[in-house]
Amino acid sequence: MALAPMTRQSTVLVTGxxxxxxxxxxLALRTARRRVVVLDNLSxxxxxxxxxxxxxxxxxxxxxxxxxxxIAAHRVSAIMHFAGSVVVPDSVRDxxxxxxxxxxxxxxxxxxxxxxGVEQFIFSSTxxxxxxxxEIPVTExxxxxxxxxxxxxxxxxxxxxxxxxxxxxxRYVALRYFNVAGADPAGRAGQSTRHxxxxxxxxxxxxxxxxxxxxxxxxxxxxxxxxxxRDYIHVSDLARAHALALxxxxxxxxxxxxxxGYGHGHSVREVxxxxxxxxxxxxxxxxxxxxxxxxxxxxxxxxxxxxxxxxQPVHDDLDAMVSSAxxxxxxxxxxxxxxxxx
Numbered sequence: 257m258a259l260a261p262m263t264r265q266s267t268v269l270v271t272g273x274x275x276x277x278x279x280x281x282x283l284a285l286r287t288a289r290r291r292v293v294v295l296d297n298l299s300x301x302x303x304x305x306x307x308x309x310x311x312x313x314x315x316x317x318x319x320x321x322x323x324x325x326x327i328a329a330h331r332v333s334a335i336m337h338f339a340g341s342v343v344v345p346d347s348v349r350d351x352x353x354x355x356x357x358x359x360x361x362x363x364x365x366x367x368x369x370x371x372x373g374v375e376q377f378i379f380s381s382t383x384x385x386x387x388x389x390x391e392i393p394v395t396e397x398x399x400x401x402x403x404x405x406x407x408x409x410x411x412x413x414x415x416x417x418x419x420x421x422x423x424x425x426x427r428y429v430a431l432r433y434f435n436v437a438g439a440d441p442a443g444r445a446g447q448s449t450r451h452x453x454x455x456x457x458x459x460x461x462x463x464x465x466x467x468x469x470x471x472x473x474x475x476x477x478x479x480x481x482x483x484x485x486r487d488y489i490h491v492s493d494l495a496r497a498h499a500l501a502l503x504x505x506x507x508x509x510x511x512x513x514x515x516x517g518y519g520h521g522h523s524v525r526e527v528x529x530x531x532x533x534x535x536x537x538x539x540x541x542x543x544x545x546x547x548x549x550x551x552x553x554x555x556x557x558x559x560x561x562x563x564x565x566x567x568q569p570v571h572d573d574l575d576a577m578v579s580s581a582x583x584x585x586x587x588x589x590x591x592x593x594x595x596x597x598x
Contacts, residue, residue, distance in 0.1 A: 267291040267330045268502065269374075271317050271365065272338030273310075274301030277380065277436060279445040280495035281336060282310060288499050293330040295323070296339065302448050318361045320368050327372040334376035334502055335369050337362065340409075343453060344384065347406035358409035363416055370425055376505040377417060377428040378498055383487075383515070383554060385411040385432060393487075393557040396432070396513055403549045414513065421511045429501035434487040434517035434556045436494055438577040439584035446584030447491075456488070456578060459528055460585040463535035470539065472524050474546035477553075483524035485553040487517035490571035490580070500565040512564055517556025518572050530578045 268285055272278040273294030278301070285292050286307060294306050297316045306312045311330070315322045317339045326332065340358040341347065347354040366377060384407030385400040402408040417428045437456040439446030447457045462470045475482045497516050504512070522530075532538055561567045571577060 266333035267293055268334050268336055269293055269295060269326060269330070269332040270336045270338065271295050272301060272340065272380075273336075274298060274303060274305045274312065275338060276445075276447045276449060277433075277491060277494060278336075278338035279305035280440060280491045281338065281498045282306065283440060283444060284492070284495040284499040285336075285502075286310070288503075290499075290502075291330075293326060293332065295326055300449055305445055305448065307444075316361075317365045320364055323365060323368045324372055327369065327374060332369075332372075332374055334378070334505065335365065335374055336378040336498060336502065337365060338380045340380070342382075342406065344404050344406045345453075347404050347409070351405035354405045354409045355412075358406070359412045359416075362413040366416060366420060366426070370420075375426045376502070377426055378501050378505075379413060379417060379428060379430040381410045381414055381430045381432045381513075382407060383432050383434045383517070383556065385414065386554075388549060388551045389554070392553050393519060393555040394515065395557040396515055396560055417511070418513075427505050427509070427511045429505060429511065430513045431494075431497060431501060431516050432514065432556075433494060434489055434515070434554065436491050437488045437581060438490040438492065438571065439580045440492060441571070441580055443583065443587060446581065446587070448588060455486075455524065455527055456531065456581050457585070459531040459539075460535070460578075460582045462539040463531050463537055463582065464585055464589065466589075468540065469542050470528065471542045471544050472528075473544055474550060475543050476546070479523055479552055481523050481525045484550055485521040485523045485555070487519070487521045487555040488527070488574065488577060489517050490569070490577050493567075493569045493571050496570070497561060497565065497567050500567055504565055512560075514561045514564065515556040515558055516561060517558055518569055519556060519558045521553060521555045522574050526574065527578070530574050531582065534575065534579045534582045
């Protein structure tokens with residue numbers, strides 16, 4: 257499906273647009289010639305991730321007066337919501353913080369948007385709502401059974417959107433991400449967060465000597481090589497799904513909840529081998545026990561994403577995904593050295 261520009265006056269408010277996935281969504285929206293304004297408190301995002309021609313408002317989505325001012329000043333017609341907390345172990349340690357950031361603040365954002373005439377909403381959700389699924393690949397019809405506060409906090413926001421839409425107040429698309437990876441092929445954006453937990457980023461850091469080793473959690477799963485299998489989706493393909501979701505709503509489309517993945521997976525060992533191939537160097541790998549709650553495999557059914565939005569993957573290649581992530585990691589190192597010597 258080709259992306260068509262929205263009306264000249266309309267603007268998309270991207271919350272968390274200075275973060276990893278949000279920044280790539282901004283690039284996809286700009287490619288589609290859509291007006292964008294970013295709201296980000298820069299707690300995990302970076303000012304340099306936002307293009308210079310895109311307004312960046314530094315603030316929190318929980319600041320209702322600020323959100324209302326941004327909507328009015330920029331004539332916002334749709335909200336694309338990425339802001340929130342995303343680290344599963346942190347959610348177990350700080351559940352109240354996750355319910356505050358991911359559920360309560362999302363409720364406020366939805367409400368203040370509606371008060372100011374915004375009736376189209378794209379929500380950054382997660383495959384963590386499924387917990388440990390009984391069937392693979394997972395379809396959107398599977399019963400959600402989150403096993404951590406992160407997944408539960410996202411599912412609660414989905415429920416808020418579902419019930420609000422049922423009352424006729426808005427239309428939305430909730431996109432359930434599987435494992436997001438890679439970086440913009442043109443080098444404009446990537447995963448910059450320090451102490452990130454994403455496997456491909458962590459492996460790239462190990463390959464560049466920034467970590468002494470990498471650990472495999474579980475080598476006795478009922479998979480081909482004994483390690484967990486996950487569905488990795490390139491962040492640029494995911495960003496395009498958001499732009500298509502917005503186009504769907506702008507054309508009057510109904511509310512949707514859709515999986516975002518490629519429909520096939522790669523094991524931990526396969527990912528580590530791909531990183532070592534791309535880097536042309538080996539790094540230390542330590543094998544450890546399984547982590548509680550980790551399923552042997554988590555793979556999306558993306559049939560609905562393809563059928564409802566006309567989405568087609570462009571970067572469905574593990575080696576290319578890893579190479580883009582490694583290139584970004586090398587760029588971060590070069591930028592850090594330049595800043596130190598300046």
